[in-house]
Amino acid sequence: MSPILVRPVREQLEHDRVIRLLLTRLKRKHEIAINIGDEQAAGVKVGIGQMFPDLVLTSTDRGKRLEGIVEVETGESVNHLEAMAQWAHFGRMRVPFHLYVPAAAVDIAKRLCAENQVNVAEIWSYHTIGDQTRFTLVQRDTTQSAPRETTRHDDHNGQHKAPSGDVRRKGTTPRTAPPSRTTASSSARSAGRKAAPAARGAKPRASRAKPAARKTARTQKRK
Template sequence: MSPILVRPVREQLEHDRIIRLLQTRLKRKHDIAINVGDEQAAPVKVGVGQMYPDLVLTSSDRGKRLEGVVEVETGESVNHLEAMAQWAHFGRLRVPFHLYVPATTVDIARRLVTENQVSVSEIWSYHTIGDQTRFTLVHRDTQRDAGREARAAEREAEPKSEAQRKRPAVRTTTSSRSAASSSRTAARKASPASRAAKARGGRAKPAAKKAARTQKRK
């Protein structure tokens, strides 16, 4: 949704149609909220204020974590003012920013992104043939994607590492308890045998003394 541009009616209808197509296309992976026309239903916090991208992508869990924003442009809105007023701000978010532009304006969009130092994750072109609209990926920021994946991997690894640090302590405690129990059991089993051996040793000594006396008599 552009706050600085009044599109011709025909372009505005095309713009809103593309938004709804993308809503259907992307809803398999995210929960989608859209800002169509003059609606301001799904705000995104940018700095100290709020902005209203055309599509807001959030996670499907209860946390509703922000996972991306999408801006759809038409021929009239691919310009320098739009790049500074919206693209640059969306590019500063810590989530992917995807830009959709008409196929005829791809080169202009790329130049504006470079000139205004906009951090955009993906640029897609779209064009309509009859009743069919085709989307084509024309740019992807692999460095930004790699950094985001690395941060996600770190967040996932932190709980696992904590669990792994706790597990050995539990196992050690259990093992020591088992060893102590086994030693006590072994000690109890060994006690009767020791007493029997001592008894047999005590009985053997008188027998040896009798044998010695018999030899002396002979």
């Protein structure tokens, strides 16, 4: 809801329609209150005052903790005054600020956020084709989304990081393969072959010793 802008009727209808579409998309994860037109159903405290963004996201538990705010803009409301009067204040809050702008106004919205130092968590574009409206994420502030994304990755890696490390260690550790049957048989054959010549070499020595004994016997008879 813009307090400083009176939109054309056609843009106001498009603005309210996008808010209702986002209500349908986001209500699965949040409790959502919307401010359409001149309604001020749900406000958020900003400094000493109170502002009324288009969508107020709260937790689904009993605490109703504030989890985010969403502002939907049209072609006429993407301007410097709107950025200073609303975006800058929403960006200073401790919850993520999501900005939805027409696809044709994405570059202007980025420039206004940079010039006014608006801490916007996500910038989405929307465009309508026939009866369907498509939303596209065009910019995300990693510094604001890092805690949530890190928590998800850490849990994921916590389940899979340790097994992956074990697999790597097991893969890199060399394993000594047990001796195969062919190796044992070949070593036995080679040992047998080495032992055979030695045995053959020992036999002639024994045979040579026997004639010497016979000669001594003959010599004794002759004497």
